Amino acid sequence: MVRFRQLRALMCGCGMLAIVVLPAIGQAAPALRPDMVRSLEAMQQHLSEGETADVAARSRAAAERLEGGNAADRWARALFLQMAATAEARMGNDVQAADLFATARGIEGVDEAQRLRWLNQEARLRLRAGQAEQGGELLESWLKQAGGQAEASDYWLMAQQLANQSQWQAAAEWVDRARQADNAAGNERLELAASIYQRAGRNDIALALLDERLSRGSDAPEAWRRAAALAQRLGYAGRAAALWDAAWRQGVLTSSEDLRQLVQLHLSGGTPARAAEYLEQALEEGTLPRDKANMRLLAEAWTAAKSRDRALEAWRALAERTHAGQDWQRLGELAYGWGRWQAAIDALAKARETGGEAARAWLLEGVAHVELEEPEQARQAFRAARQAGASQAEAWLAVLDGGGEEPSSR
Template structure:
C-alpha cells in the first residue's frame, strides 16, 4: 500500500488536535467533572507536553518532539491513561517521519493501556496499527489487528476492505485477497484496485475471471494499449482464438502496435484460415518499415502466401529467403513450385542448390525430384545419375528404380 504522505500527516495532526481539544474541554469542566471525565483527565504538565510535541511536529521538528515525549514517560509511569496518550503521540510522530516500525512499537504500547482509553479511540488505534504494520511489512500483525477492527466495525469503508485485501495479497493468500477486493470494489471502483484484482486472478491462472475485469478497464481507459494486449493474451490462454483475433485487430486499428504484436496478428489471421489478410498485413508493415524483413518474418510471409495459394508471390519470397539463409529446405520448396509449373531447368537449378547445402533434411526426395526434372527436360544421363543416387535411400528406392526402368525402356526404343 502506498501512503499519501501529505494526507497521512494531516490525518495524524487531526487526530492529535482532536485529543488535545478533548483534554482541554475536560480541563475546562473541572468544577463539574463526572466520573467519566475524571477517567480521561490529564495533568497540566502532560497536557503541555502533548501540545508542545504537536507544535514541534507541525514544524517538522520531529526529533525534538520525540525527545520531549520520551522525557515525559517516566513522569507518568503510574498513570496508565497518560502513559497511553504519550505512546499514542509518539506513534503519530513516528508516522509523520515515516518510521513505521517505531510507529508500530509505539502503537502496541498504546494498546497495552487499552482499558484506560475510550472504546472509539481503541478502535481507531487498531486500524492505525494495521496501517503502520503493513508499511513495516509485518503483515501477519496487520491481519490480526484488522480482524479485530472488522469484528467491531459496523460499516467498513472501501479503503478498509482494500487494506485487508492488500495484507493477504502480500502473504500470497490470493483467494481471501480477491474476496476482500471485490467488497472494496463494490463500494468504489478504483482503477488501481481493479488492477490488483486482475493481477490476483492472473496469478491463479483464472483467465475467465480476468476477461470481464479487462473489459471494464478498457471501457474506463480505452487509450491504454496494454489492456487490449492483456485481453488478447487472456483469450489466447483460453484458446479462444477468434476473440483474441478480434481484440488484437481492433487494437491494431487504434494503436501503433509493437512489431511482435503485428506478427502475432498475422499468425492469428493464419490460424483462423485468413492467410491472405496475414500476407497483406506483413507486406504492408514491411514496406512501412514497422517490422523487419528478417528471416523469420519473411518465412511467415511466404507461408501466408502459400496458404492463400498465391504461389508466385510465395516463390518470390522463398527465393530471397533461401538465398539469405542458404537453406536447402527452402530451395527444395522453390523447386516444388517450379516443377508444378513445368519449369524444368529452373527447378533443376534450385534442386542442385538444395543438395549443395548441409542442412537439407529430405535429401533423398531432392535426388528423386532432380531425376524427374532432368528426365522431363530430356537430359537422360543426368536423370539416370540422379535416380541411381535416389536408389541408395530406402524411402525413394522403389520410385527411383521404376524411373530407371523407364529410362532403359526409352533407350531401347530410341536405339
Template structure:
C-alpha cells in the same frame, strides 16, 4: 477542577501519511481529554491524568508545535521511565512518543510504542481503533503486511466501518502476501464503493486491483466482464483491448478475439511489425487467408512489416491457402531463391502446378528433392508424376510413381497412378489396334477400287509389266504398289 486539553492534542495530531509502493496511511489520531493542571488529588479513573503528568504533557505538546520532535521524544521517554504511571497515563505518553518517533522517521519505534498502547487496553474503543488503523498501515509500510492486516481487521471487528479506502489497502496488503482468497472480498468491496461514488466511478487503479485478483484466481468470466467494462470506459487504451482479445481467446471465443484484433487494427492501435504479423496469422487461423494476405501485403509495401524471410513465407502461405496461385508465385519464387531451402522450393513447385505451369513445376520439384530437408519426399515424387502426366509423358510419370512407392505414406497413391497408367496404356494400345484394323480395311477398299480402274498409259505398269496402283500414302505401311499385303509386323 478539571479542564480539557483536547484542543491542544487536536492541533498537535495532524494527518499521518507515509507514501509507499502500495499504501497510504489513514487520517489523524483521535484527541484525548486530560485532567486540569491544578488538580491536587490524583484520580486513577481512565481518562484522567495527574497534574504533574498533565502539565508536563502540555509542555511537550508545545515543543511539538515548535517542531522540536527530538526534545519532545526525550521528554516523553523521561516521563515514561518514572514508572509511577497509571495504565491510562502510560498509554497517553507512549502514544505521544510514538507520534514524535513517527515524525523523526523512526517507524520501528513508532510501531513499538503504538502496539504497546493497544496492548494496555487503557484507551477508549474509538481511540484504540484509530490507533490500530494507523499502526496497521505503518506495519504495511515496513513490509509487515500480515501484522498490518491483523491490526486493521481487529479494528473493523471492534466497530470501525469498512470503507472503500480501507478495503483497497487491505486488498493491496493481501496481494503482497499472495493471500488472494482473503483479499478478493476487499478488492470487490473497494470496487463497488468506487463505482457508487459520484465522481465518475472506479479509477484505473481500482479496476486493475480487482482484475489482478481475478487473474490470480483464474476467474475467467469475471476477468472478461471486467475488461469489457474497461474497454468501454477507456476505449483509447490499447492495453485494455489487448487483454480483452487475449481473454476472449482463452474463453474459447476465438472468432470474437479475431474481431477485436481487427478493430484494433482499423483503429490504428496495431503499429509494430510483430503485432501486424500476428493479425495476419489470425486471418489464417480463422479461415480468412485472403483478407490476411491483402492486409500483410499492404503493410509490407508500406514498410511497417519487416521483409524478412519468415514474413514473406507467411504472405506466400496466405496466398496459397486462399488459392490465389498467381499472386503467390512471385512471393514464393523470391522466398525460395532467397532461402534455398527444399521446403520453399516445394511450396513454389506446388503453386506452379496449381497455376497449370506443369513443366516449370516439374523442374522446381526436382530442385526441392535435390536440396533436401523435405518431410515427405514421396509426395513430391507423386507431384512430379502428376506434372508429367499433364504433359502426356506416361513413361516419365511411371518412373516418378515408382520412386514414390519407396515411402509407405505415398505408396497407395503411387500404386493407384501406376495402375491407371497401365490401364491407359492398354486402352491406347487397343485404340491403336482398332485404328490400325479400320485403316487396313479402308485401304483394302481403296486398293480394290484402284485395281478396277482401266489403265491404258504405260505409266501404269512397271518394267516387269506389273500393274502399278495409285496407293494412298496412309496405306503404304500395309500394301505395296501392286496392292499386295505387306508382312505383318508387331508394334514395338
C-alpha cells in the same frame, strides 16, 4: 509477483495519511486536568509547526511520568503516546510509531472505539514497515471488529497483504468484498485485482479487468502483453490478436519481435488477411528483413486468407528465392486447386526439376492439360506419371483414349 512497493503505494491511497492527523484531545472520559490539556495542546501546536522530533521525545517522557497513575492519568498517558506515535510516523519511523499505538491501545480504561482506531493505525504502520505477517493479522482483526466502519480501501489493503504472502484464494475473496463496496476502482487497483484473480485461477474475471484497465489507456507494454497472453491461454485467440493490434496501433508495442507476434496472433486468431497486410507492409518498408522465413510466413498468411492472386505471387517469390522443390510443389498444388491451370503446369515442372514429388507433379500436370484441352501434352504427362509410379495415371490415359471414366479423385 505482486511487489512490496505496490503495497506501500496502495497504503498511501488507502488512508495511511490518517495516521498523521493531530491527536484528538479530551475526546473521551475521564476529564483531564487543565494543565494536562494545556500541555497536550502545546505539543499539538509544535507538531503542526513541524517540530516532530521534539514532540516525539517530550511526549514519550510525559507518558512515562504518567505510568501507574489514576484513570485520568492513564487517559492522558494514552494521548501522549498517540502524540508521540503521530510524530514518529511523520518522521517515517513506522515501527516505533506502531509500537507506541500498541502500548496506547493496551492501556486500561481506553474506550473500545479509540482502541479500535489505534488498532487500525498500528496495523497499517506495521504493513508499511514491512512487518507483513503481524500487520496482516492486526488488520484482519480490525476488519472483524470494525463492522460498518470498514471501507473499500481497507479491503483492498487486506487483499494486497495476502497477495504479498501468495495467499491468492484468500486475497481474491477480499478483492470481491472491495469491489462490492466500491466498484469504481482506479487503474492501480484494477491491475492488482487482475493479478490476484489470475493467480487464484479466476482467469475470465482477470481478463475482463485487464480489458477495462487497457480501455482507459496504458503505455505500459507489459500490461498489453499480459492481457494478450491471458486471452490466448484461455483460448480467445481473436481477442488476443485484437489486444496486440490495439497496442501496436497506439505505439505501445513497437519492436520487430512485437510485429512478428502480431502477425502470428492474427494468423491464429482467424484474421490472416490482417496478418498478411502487416507483414507485407513491414517487408516493403524494411521493418522486417525479406528473408526466407518472413517470405514463407507471408505466403502462408495470404493462403490462409484465400487471397488467391497474392498467395500465388508470394509462393512464387519464395520458390524463386529458395529454389526448393517443396516450395514449387506447394505453388503448383495451390494453383491446381484454384483452377489456375497454366500456373500449376509451370510450377509443377519446376518442382520436378528441383526435387519435388515427381509422380504427383506429373499426374497433376496431366490433369491441368486435360482442363486446358491439350490431350497430347496430357498423354505425355500421364505416361511420365505412370512411369514414376502414380497409380491413377493409367486410368487417365484410358479416359484420353475413350476407354474409361474420369477418376473420381484428382
